Amino acid sequence: MKMNTQITIAGVTFKNPVMTASGTFGSGMEYSEFVDLNALGAVVTKGVANVPWPGNPTPRVAEVYGGMLNAIGLQNPGIDVFLERDIPFLKQYDTRIIVNVCGKTVEDYVEVVEKLGDEPAVSMLEINVSCPNVKEGAIAFGQKADALFKITEELKKHARQPIIMKLSPNVTDITEMARAAEAAGADALSLINTLTGMKIDIHRRRFAIANKTGGMSGPAIKPIAVRMVYQAAHAVKIPIIGMGGIATAEDAIEFILAGASAVSIGAMNFVNPYTTVEVVRGIEEYMRQYHVENLTDLIGAVE
Amino acid sequence: MKEKQMAKVLSQREIAPGIFDMWIETSLAGQAAAGQFICVYPRDKSTLLPRPISICEVRDDRGALRIVYRVAGKGTAEFSSYREGESIAVLGTLGNGFPVQSAREKENTRVFLMGGGIGIPPMLQLAKELAGLGMKKENLQIVVGYRDAQNFLREDLERYGSVFVATEDGSVGTRGNVMDAVTKNGLLADVIFACGPMPMLRAIKQYAAQAQIPAYISLEEHMACGVGACLGCVVKTGEIDHHSHVHNARICTDGPVFEAQTVEI
Structure with missing residues (x-):
């Protein structure tokens, strides 16, 4: 049977819908020892700012039931080192490059977006307005619809590549945020970022994470993510990249049926470094089993 | 070459209260060195993250690694129940080791x-x-x-x-x-x-x-990936680190062994 796993988002074609969730895969270097990056639809990089960010104090990660909390705080080397080192590394592979962009102010974001504009190897930009672990910027832009509208509109003026707004689940109504981003010109949405959580070590009577709160990810959050992808997909016309606890191809198919055009693997990379390629293979098996010729036929196929 | 694989438990015994001594059969033995560690994964899906455990002894000739660990929580409690012949999920070998x-x-x-x-x-x-x-x-x-x-x-x-x-x-x-x-x-x-x-x-x-x-x-720190991607397990360094160009080295990959004066502990 002839099968086509190709998908298109904002005019950019991807060989398959499987991507990496920002922050869980670096710039692919570490996991290239385990998986063939050529097999992936795209590598979505760890967030990069205009200057290096040191991130938060440790402990930065903690395990919770069926998932984890993290408060890395967007440690990154800054855009200049990133362009010199990470982009040339990723260019060796036949996979799309999506760069996740973070900042404390609108100007910070603009600076990174403009520098990336000169790099044709970068197919899309994912704008991080939803990291729950940094005090300034990031989530401050992603929890109010008017703030999200403004930053999206501003970045669209400067971006040479299509932009994906990465939405926070820590909001009252995800559809309001999705609509605001779309109205401001976003080319696509990705969701969900992590859910703000907390864990207390009762023996030491301390927070498990130095930042006190951390973003929760992992299989335990998947039903919430599927629900939000479904709601957002019905609220907007732009494509959605779904993520949140995907561990298997079955999980990925669920997101696609809910309305996602593509999916990202996040925390499960830490549990099984081969997850991304296993999901790629599993999606193909599903298509074979159910005689699905085009993956696009599955997108939003449950009403 | 790092690899995640199913290894086989060769033996296990409790050598002090709460301290377990396990030999496993794994192809990773051939590359293991003193001061390196492996990540061990519980089977229980509620405990997802790997437990980093240092390598205690290597028998390359027998393709065997020895780990000696303390039961500290659900994951290590599960490992302590493993018997000879059972499989155990490991990732390794990780870290720089002692010079x-x-x-x-x-x-x-x-x-x-x-x-x-x-x-x-x-x-x-x-x-x-x-x-x-x-x-x-x-x-x-x-x-x-x-x-x-x-x-x-x-x-x-x-x-x-x-x-x-x-x-x-x-x-x-x-x-x-x-x-x-x-x-x-x-x-x-x-x-x-x-x-x-x-x-x-x-x-x-x-x-x-x-x-x-x-x-x-x-050094040790809570880890998520164990391979240098998540930036969970950092230690403050005097010099600017080569990865993020700040002052944070990754314990899992730049360490776990550091010259003491180069880290702020």
Whole structure:
């Protein structure tokens, strides 16, 4: 049977819908020892700012039931080192490059977006307005619809590549945020970022994470993510990249049926470094089993 | 080459209360070195993250690795229930390991191998490798600190070096910690290798600075990926790190072994 796993988002074609969730895969270097990056639809990089960010104090990660909390705080080397080192590394592979962009102010974001504009190897930009672990910027832009509208509109003026707004689940109504981003010109949405959580070590009577709160990810959050992808997909016309606890191809198919055009693997990379390629293979098996010729036929196929 | 695989439990026994000694059969044995670690994954899906556990001993000829670990929570409690023949999910080998050659730069270099509590296990493979390089037993001074008379791994260590024991309750050897044992026995060294709780490593860092000798200390921190991607397990460094160009080295990949004066602990 002839099968086509190709998908298109904002005019950019991807060989398959499987991507990496920002922050869980670096710039692919570490996991290239385990998986063939050529097999992936795209590598979505760890967030990069205009200057290096040191991130938060440790402990930065903690395990919770069926998932984890993290408060890395967007440690990154800054855009200049990133362009010199990470982009040339990723260019060796036949996979799309999506760069996740973070900042404390609108100007910070603009600076990174403009520098990336000169790099044709970068197919899309994912704008991080939803990291729950940094005090300034990031989530401050992603929890109010008017703030999200403004930053999206501003970045669209400067971006040479299509932009994906990465939405926070820590909001009252995800559809309001999705609509605001779309109205401001976003080319696509990705969701969900992590859910703000907390864990207390009762023996030491301390927070498990130095930042006190951390973003929760992992299989335990998947039903919430599927629900939000479904709601957002019905609220907007732009494509959605779904993520949140995907561990298997079955999980990925669920997101696609809910309305996602593509999916990202996040925390499960830490549990099984081969997850991304296993999901790629599993999606193909599903298509074979159910005689699905085009993956696009599955997108939003449950009403 | 790092790999996640199913290994086979060859044997397991409890060698002190809550301390388990497990041999596993794995192809990773061929590349394992002293001071490196493996990530072990529980089967229980509610406990997803790997448990980083240091390599205690390597038997390359038998394709076997030994880990000695303390039951500290749900994951390690699960591992402690494994019996001979069962499979165990591991990722390895990880981390840089101890720079063993630094103990062989001069003739008659005297070393301290200092282990505290569950930091003792990696000292065994290190002692084995140093002895294998021809280091004399009297120069291989192994200083280990325990809570009490449960001196696990002591006999194994005595095969390779001169062992000095400190116990918190004074039941064996010097009462106190490893530094007390050094003072009490009037020991001297040209280089230190250490693994143990943070207060012990801080004391060793200070001692090494005063003695003007290098000290290679193995650090631990909560990890998620174990391979350098998540940036969960960092330590503050004096110099700008090569990965993020800030002052944070990744314990899992740039370490776990660091020269003590290069890290802020």
